[in-house]
Amino acid sequence: MDALAYLETWAPRIERALDAALPKASEPPARLHAAMRHLVFPGGKRLRPALALAGAEAVGGQPEIALPAAVAVEMVHTYSLVHDDLPCMDDDALRRGRPTVHVAFDEATAVLAGDALLTAAFAALVADAGPGDSAQRLAAVRDLAHAAGAAGLVGGQVDDLGAAAGDAAQVESVHARKSAALIAVSIVAGARLAGAGEPVLARLAAAGRAAGIAFQIADDLLDADEDEGCSLVRVLGLDGARARAQALLAEALDELASLGAAGEPLRALLRYAVTRDR
Amino acid sequence: MDALAYLETWAPRIERALDAALPKASEPPARLHAAMRHLVFPGGKRLRPALALAGAEAVGGQPEIALPAAVAVEMVHTYSLVHDDLPCMDDDALRRGRPTVHVAFDEATAVLAGDALLTAAFAALVADAGPGDSAQRLAAVRDLAHAAGAAGLVGGQVDDLGAAAGDAAQVESVHARKSAALIAVSIVAGARLAGAGEPVLARLAAAGRAAGIAFQIADDLLDADEDEGCSLVRVLGLDGARARAQALLAEALDELASLGAAGEPLRALLRYAVTRDR
Numbered sequence A, B: 001m002d003a004l005a006y007l008e009t010w011a012p013r014i015e016r017a018l019d020a021a022l023p024k025a026s027e028p029p030a031r032l033h034a035a036m037r038h039l040v041f042p043g044g045k046r047l048r049p050a051l052a053l054a055g056a057e058a059v060g061g062q063p064e065i066a067l068p069a070a071v072a073v074e075m076v077h078t079y080s081l082v083h084d085d086l087p088c089m090d091d092d093a094l095r096r097g098r099p100t101v102h103v104a105f106d107e108a109t110a111v112l113a114g115d116a117l118l119t120a121a122f123a124a125l126v127a128d129a130g131p132g133d134s135a136q137r138l139a140a141v142r143d144l145a146h147a148a149g150a151a152g153l154v155g156g157q158v159d160d161l162g163a164a165a166g167d168a169a170q171v172e173s174v175h176a177r178k179s180a181a182l183i184a185v186s187i188v189a190g191a192r193l194a195g196a197g198e199p200v201l202a203r204l205a206a207a208g209r210a211a212g213i214a215f216q217i218a219d220d221l222l223d224a225d226e227d228e229g230c231s232l233v234r235v236l237g238l239d240g241a242r243a244r245a246q247a248l249l250a251e252a253l254d255e256l257a258s259l260g261a262a263g264e265p266l267r268a269l270l271r272y273a274v275t276r277d278r
Helices: A003-021 A030-038 A047-058 A063-084 A107-126 A131-148 A153-161 A168-193 A198-222 A232-275 B003-021 B030-038 B047-058 B063-084 B107-126 B131-148 B153-161 B168-193 B198-222 B232-275
Strands: none
Touching (some): A003 A047, A003 A107, A003 A232, A030 A107, A030 B153, A047 A168, A047 A198, A047 A232, A063 A131, A063 A153, A063 B107, A107 B131, A107 B153, A131 A153, A131 A168, A131 B107, A131 B131, A153 A168, A153 B030, A153 B107, A168 A198, A168 A232, A198 A232, B003 B047, B030 B107, B047 B063, B047 B168, B047 B198, B047 B232, B063 B107, B063 B131, B107 B131, B131 B168, B153 B168, B168 B198, B168 B232, B198 B232
C-alpha cells in the first residue's frame, strides 16, 4: 500500500467535506469566514483526516463514515497552528509559504478565527449523527476534547513555549501532548464512527501515540538545523533521534499487526509519516 | 420566586461542579491550570449556570441533572471574556476588580487558557453521559457549538469589534449573537439534559434569545456613560432602550407562560437579568 496514493485518492472527498463544514466566505461575517478558511485551503498533507479514514477502514468500516472525524481533527489542527503563529506565541509571519492568518488579516481576527475553528470542529464531529451511533459520537467528543485541551494539545504548547532543554522523557512528554494526542485521536475517532469496540480502540490509541511521537521526531530531524523549541535531536543527537523514531514506529506497527489487510492503509500512513523526507 | 435567593441557593453546587471539572492548579502544567481558573474563581453572578438549572426545572426535571450544561456554558462565557480582554481586542487590564488573565499571567497564557476553557466546556458537557441520554447530549453539543461559534458568540464579537454606529436592527443582531445565543443555549441545554421535547425547547430558545438581547440592553443602560462598542442606548436613547428591553422581556415571559409553576425560577431569573441595577 502506497501512503501517497491513499492520501491522493481521498484528498478530494476530504476537501469537499471541509468546504461543506466551514461557513461560506461570501456570507457575513465574511472577514471571519475568510480568516477561518485561510489556512484550511490550501492545507497541508491532510495526514490527520486520512488517518481518521484509515482508522475506520482498519476496523472494517467504510472510510467515508469517518468524514465527520476527519473534518474535526483537521479543524483542531488548523486552529492550533493559527494560534501558535500569533505574535504572543511563535510570532511566525509565514506558514506553508503564505502569510499567516494574523498577517493576512489582523491579530484579533486570527484569535477569533482560531476560536471559531475549534468550535466548528465539535460541531462537525456531531453533525448528522444517526440515532444508532450517538454513544460513539459522544465518546469521540470526549476523546477529542481530551486530546485538544489542557491535558493534550494546549498543555503541550504551554510546556513547549516554556521549555528549558529538558531530558528525553520531558521532550517526549511535550511531543506526546502537542502532536501525538491529536494523531491518536484522529485514528480513534475514525474507528469509533465505524463502530469499533474498546479493546481495538485501545490498540489504535497506543499505536497513534507512539507513531505520533515518532512523527514529531521526524519533524525535528527535518528541521535539525533550526534548533528551536523542544527537540529530541538536541538531546540524543541525529543518530539517537533517528533510532528512537524507528523504535517508536516499530512499536506502533506491532500494535497494529493483528488488524491484517484492513489495517494496511493505516500502517502505510504511519510509516510514511515517520519516514517522509519533507 | 426571588431570583437572588435561587442564585444563592444553587451557587455552592455550581462552584463545586466547576471546581471538579477544571484541572487542579497544583498539577502540571500548573501555570495553565491557574490561568484557566483565574477568572472562573471568584466568578460573576453565575447567571448562565443558574439558567441551565432553571431550564431543567422548567420542563419538570431535577435542577442537578443540568449541572454538566451549567458548567459548560460558564466555561464558554469565561473563555470569551478572557479572549475579549486581550490586548489585540478590548485591551482591558481589569475585570471584576482584578487583573485580567493576560495581565496576571501573560498574553500567550491567556490565549491558551481561553482555548483550554473552550475545549473543557465540551468535555464537561459530555462527561458522565448515561446510555439513555446520548442523543440529547449530542444535541446539546450541537447547540453549544452553534451558539459559541462563527454563527454566534465569535461572529458577534467580530461584528462588535468592527462596529460602525449601525441602526437598531444591526445592534440587536450583534447582541443576539454575542450575548443572547449563549443565554438561550444555557436554558436549552439544561432542559435537554432533563429530557425536554423539541416543541418546548423551541419556546425556551425563543425566550432565551429575546431575554438575552434585553439582558445586553440592560448592560448598555448600566454602562450608558461609557458609550463604547455596540449599544442600543446610542441609537434609541435611554428611554427608547429601556422600553425595548421591557418589550423583549415581556415577549420572553409570554413564551414561558404555559410552563406554569415549574417555569417560575426561569421567569424570575430572566426578570432579574433584565431589571437588575448592577
